Amino acid sequence: MANMEEGLIGQTQELLKAINQTQRELVIGIPKETVFQEKRIALTPLSVSLLIENGHRVILESGAGNCSNFLDQHYSEQGAQIVYDTESVFNADIIIKIAGPTITEVRLMRHKQILLSSQQPSLLSKQVLEGLMKKQITALSYEYLEDEGGHLSVVRAMSEIVGATSILIAAEYLSNVFEGKGLMLGGVTGVPPTEIVIIGAGTVGEFAARTAIALGAQVKVFDSSVYRLRRLQNNVGSRVFTSVIQPLILNKAVKTCDVVIGALRAKNGRSPCLISEETVSQMKPNSVIIDVSIDQGGCFETSQITSHDKPVFRKYDVIHYCVPNIASRVARTATYALTNIFTPILLQIGDCGGFSNLIWSHPGIRNAVYLYQGLLTNKDIAERFKLPYKDLSLMIVANQ
Numbered sequence: 001m002a003n004m005e006e007g008l009i010g011q012t013q014e015l016l017k018a019i020n021q022t023q024r025e026l027v028i029g030i031p032k033e034t035v036f037q038e039k040r041i042a043l044t045p046l047s048v049s050l051l052i053e054n055g056h057r058v059i060l061e062s063g064a065g066n067c068s069n070f071l072d073q074h075y076s077e078q079g080a081q082i083v084y085d086t087e088s089v090f091n092a093d094i095i096i097k098i099a100g101p102t103i104t105e106v107r108l109m110r111h112k113q114i115l116l117s118s119q120q121p122s123l124l125s126k127q128v129l130e131g132l133m134k135k136q137i138t139a140l141s142y143e144y145l146e147d148e149g150g151h152l153s154v155v156r157a158m159s160e161i162v163g164a165t166s167i168l169i170a171a172e173y174l175s176n177v178f179e180g181k182g183l184m185l186g187g188v189t190g191v192p193p194t195e196i197v198i199i200g201a202g203t204v205g206e207f208a209a210r211t212a213i214a215l216g217a218q219v220k221v222f223d224s225s226v227y228r229l230r231r232l233q234n235n236v237g238s239r240v241f242t243s244v245i246q247p248l249i250l251n252k253a254v255k256t257c258d259v260v261i262g263a264l265r266a267k268n269g270r271s272p273c274l275i276s277e278e279t280v281s282q283m284k285p286n287s288v289i290i291d292v293s294i295d296q297g298g299c300f301e302t303s304q305i306t307s308h309d310k311p312v313f314r315k316y317d318v319i320h321y322c323v324p325n326i327a328s329r330v331a332r333t334a335t336y337a338l339t340n341i342f343t344p345i346l347l348q349i350g351d352c353g354g355f356s357n358l359i360w361s362h363p364g365i366r367n368a369v370y371l372y373q374g375l376l377t378n379k380d381i382a383e384r385f386k387l388p389y390k391d392l393s394l395m396i397v398a399n400q
Contacts, residue, residue: 024353026056028346029092032064035099037308039067039331040338042096042116047343049078054347057081061089068331094349096342100124106131112373114355115139116342118154119370121380122296129376129385136374138355144378145341146364153364156203157337162326163207163263166290167215169326170196170259173288173312173319180319181286183258186216193218197253199274199299200263201228201242204292208261209236220257222250223264251279258284262291262299270297277301281316288319295324359392366392 028051030042041064043051048058058080062072072082083089090108095101100119101109106128109115115132119141132139142154171185172178174194187193196212198205201223209232212219220241223229229242243249254260254275260283264271271293280289280302291303302315306322308329313320327334345358345365352358359366370378375390382389 024350026051026094026346026350027092028056028058029089029095030058030060030064031086031089031095031097031105032061033067033097033099034102034105037325037328038099039328040098040334041065041068041070041331042098042335042338042342044335044339045070045074045078045080047339048075048080050343051346052079054350056346056350057092059083059089059092061086065335067328068335070332070335094346094355096346098338101128101132103128103131106135109135109137112136112138114349116142116345118142120295121378121384124381124384126385129381132371133374133376137371138369138373139371140365140368141370141378142368144370145368148364150364153341154338157341158327158334159203160207161330161334161337162292163204163209164211165326165330166204166208166261166263166292167196167211167217169321169329170261170288170290171215173321174258174286178312178319179286180288181258185212185259188216194259195257196220197222197250197257197260198263199223199245199250199261200265200293201225201232202263202265204263204265205261206232206235208263209240213237213239217259220253222253245274247274250274251276254279255282256284257287259288259290262289262293262303264293264299266293266296271299273297273299273301275300280318283316283318285317286319288321290321292326294322298322 051058060075060080060082062082062084076082087108094114096116098118100117100123115137120143145154147153174180174183174185176182183194185194194217196217196219198208198221201221205221209219209221221232222243222245224245226244233240233242280300289300291298291300293299294303294305303320303322305324308323311321311323349355349358359369369392370381372392376382376387377390377392379389
């Protein structure tokens with residue numbers, strides 16, 4: 001009996017030894033964002049605590065979480081190492097940030113580091129790309145990151161926030177406080193509800209419609225896809241008017257509404273510009289346009305990029321809100337949404353024994369890798385810069 005127990009203990013110790021050999025300690029660096037008006041941070045203090053409990057180290061640049069109301073002491077209390085120079089952060093094995101890297105940050109990076117960040121092909125400069133390739137960086141873009149169901153997890157999370165927030169912004173600019181019409185978004189007994197037109201029935205459009213309906217507004221949603229319209233109506237309910245995009249009907253709705261939200265997204269390149277300057281000029285005075293698609297060119301001919309400091313301008317007496325990064329307006333909520341996605345990935349990297357092992361076994365994460373040890377693996381980026389690229393899945397087969 002004693003021999004059997006000794007045998008079981010021996011087997012257990014061998015198993016634990018094998019697991020410990022597979023697991024790898026990660027050194028994770030979180031630099032302070034330098035991109036204009038980027039207020040989010042990738043990890044919350046509690047996420048940092050979870051990573052440290054699992055045997056990893058976290059290096060945070062001082063002040064990185066301030067804009068999301070997470071102070072240095074909140075991170076240090078959970079075990080993070082706070083540093084006061086950016087160079088120290090970029091000594092980590094893995095750099096995790098929100099905005100894509102600047103050329104200054106690329107120069108600080110070490111060879112063969114791992115970079116997790118946002119990186120839209122349309123916003124990537126060739127100088128940054130070549131710098132990352134030269135240093136043999138393995139880089140992942142949040143825009144392509146997929147969950148187990150095949151959904152773009154980060155894009156969807158941010159789209160939910162942007163959709164709901166866009167309606168709250170519209171409510172502000174309809175009020176007298178911002179020299180709007182003086183309307184309450186929605187309606188009360190005996191007073192007709194405000195009319196909202198949403199162009200696009202994706203995640204942004206769906207959550208904008210949900211929020212507007214909850215406030216009592218009358219909502220019309222336009223999209224070129226009947227499938228997306230049907231899905232939105234099934235998810236939101238029959239209290240929303242839907243229509244395929246027909247210029248005559250769309251322009252008529254825009255001219256008579258109180259708020260119009262442009263939420264069309266292009267898979268690659270520019271979003272379609274559907275509302276002409278002439279149509280905007282015929283809208284009701286003090287109506288509100290919120291162009292969520294402005295980072296891809298915008299849905300309105302009169303749109304011009306604005307900032308959180310000066311978010312609106314007037315043209316034809318119509319209020320235009322064209323801020324590209326709406327999610328940073330509610331940076332703390334956005335940070336919580338992001339950390340729920342990033343923390344499990346970082347834990348999996350450690351459990352798998354490294355990032356390379358993780359991407360071999362997780363297609364959704366592999367899909368988001370646009371550079372693998374300096375080799376370009378993203379078709380969209382390759383086509384934009386007319387560079388050769390390698391299929392990462394074929395590289396997997398070759399390595400097996």
